[in-house]
Amino acid sequence: MISQFLDSALDLSVIGGYSRIGFALRSRSWPPPEETPLAGRVVAISGASSGIGRAAARICLQQGARVLLLVRDPQRGERVRAELTGIGPAELISCDLSSLESVRACAREIAERHAALDVLVNNAGVLADRRELSADGIELSFATNVLGPFLLTAALVPALRASTAGRIINVSSGGMYTQGIHADDLQFEHGSYSGAVAYARAKRAQVVLTELWARRLQGVAVHAMHPGWVDTPGIEHSLPRFQRALRPLLRTPAQGADTIVWLSSAPDLPSGRFWQDRRQRPTHLLPGTREHPGERERLWAECARLSGASL
Ligand SMILES: NC(=O)c1ccc[n+]([C@@H]2O[C@H](COP(=O)([O-])OP(=O)(O)OC[C@H]3O[C@@H](n4cnc5c(N)ncnc54)[C@H](OP(=O)(O)O)[C@@H]3O)[C@@H](O)[C@H]2O)c1
Numbered sequence: 290m291i292s293q294f295l296d297s298a299l300d301l302s303v304i305g306g307y308s309r310i311g312f313a314l315r316s317r318s319w320p321p322p323e324e325t326p327l328a329g330r331v332v333a334i335s336g337a338s339s340g341i342g343r344a345a346a347r348i349c350l351q352q353g354a355r356v357l358l359l360v361r362d363p364q365r366g367e368r369v370r371a372e373l374t375g376i377g378p379a380e381l382i383s384c385d386l387s388s389l390e391s392v393r394a395c396a397r398e399i400a401e402r403h404a405a406l407d408v409l410v411n412n413a414g415v416l417a418d419r420r421e422l423s424a425d426g427i428e429l430s431f432a433t434n435v436l437g438p439f440l441l442t443a444a445l446v447p448a449l450r451a452s453t454a455g456r457i458i459n460v461s462s463g464g465m466y467t468q469g470i471h472a473d474d475l476q477f478e479h480g481s482y483s484g485a486v487a488y489a490r491a492k493r494a495q496v497v498l499t500e501l502w503a504r505r506l507q508g509v510a511v512h513a514m515h516p517g518w519v520d521t522p523g524i525e526h527s528l529p530r531f532q533r534a535l536r537p538l539l540r541t542p543a544q545g546a547d548t549i550v551w552l553s554s555a556p557d558l559p560s561g562r563f564w565q566d567r568r569q570r571p572t573h574l575l576p577g578t579r580e581h582p583g584e585r586e587r588l589w590a591e592c593a594r595l596s597g598a599s600l
Contacts, residue, residue, distance in 0.1 A: 307517040308538040315566045325353030326554035331403050333357040336413030338365040340521030344542035348550045350377035359384040386413050386437030387423040396444030405451035408553045411438035412460040416527040420482040428476035434491035436596050443598035455509040458552050459499050463515045465492035466574045472584035496563055496572055501589050503561025512552045514564040519545030
């Protein structure tokens with residue numbers, strides 16, 4: 290393992306830690322994986338039709354898992370399922386995270402098909418370019434990145450508890466370091482809307498909810514992680530200039546998925562923490578991003594109220 294000093298220096302430089310340079314330096318000392326550490330496990334991955342989710346699905350299959358591909362677009366999902374056929378068992382399940390009804394139906398289908406769920410990866414995400422509302426009338430970034438995954442998680446708790454080593458992995462972003470949760474304006478109704486700011490607040494909310502879920506769930510581990518900067522269709526669409534300028538330094542989707550897959554099988558990790566490149570990371574780097582306990586509880590209460598989740 291590289292020293293804590295070098296590892297932290299990479300992160301402080303941002304470009305070093307988030308790019309493929311950080312991945313190359315850190316991964317040099319990782320032990321080779323057991324051949325099939327996920328054999329016999331059922332792993333559900335949202336946003337499995339593209340980018341990091343698709344790469345995570347492939348690696349989980351290679352490591353022996355049965356993978357549930359949660360996708361909103363059946364045609365794109367079918368293409369990915371076909372491409373993964375031959376590696377291992379992959380099932381397609383429809384799930385639009387921005388629609389509460391679709392999320393409930395997805396959770397019902399998972400529970401009907403499987404007595405236990407070992408890993409839930411809340412990977413699907415969106416960076417909206419303007420303020421839009423979901424079919425339920427909720428600001429799209431909050432609906433997709435926070436509320437849908439919150440409801441999916443709540444609805445799947447019984448299936449995760451039925452596993453001997455249930456775990457939830459929330460895919461956040463390093464962008465969350467720049468924002469607090471803004472519990473009084475979760476849907477960005479005030480001030481001039483910025484998609485990047487809405488995204489960063491939502492990704493911060495995922496990390497806070499990870500900590501809150503971890504306190505409430507015994508026997509199911511909850512992790513948040515960030516993948517670094519990864520060359521995916523999502524980044525090409527949302528941040529085209531960034532993608533073009535930094536392309537040679539961006540990680541591959543498989544590199545971005547590495548810590549997701551590692552968290553899926555690593556034994557005895559503490560719950561409620563934030564990870565990147567197989568190491569725990571701080572949750573705050575800048576002044577002014579910390580929330581008060583009351584704001585945390587308000588975030589939880591609002592997610593519960595808006596989603597109607599039974600908790
Ligand atoms: N790429 C990076 O550098 C980076 C950095 C930090 C964090 N992340 C996070 O990593 C995760 C994956 O991102 P990516 O870069 O792989 O992006 P991507 O290529 O755009 O993949 C995003 C996935 O989310 C799905 N999705 C979007 N809205 C959805 C909805 N309403 N319901 C269900 N699925 C939905 C997309 O489905 P469709 O195929 O139907 O569009 C797609 O499968 C996201 O949470 C993102 O915030 C990425």
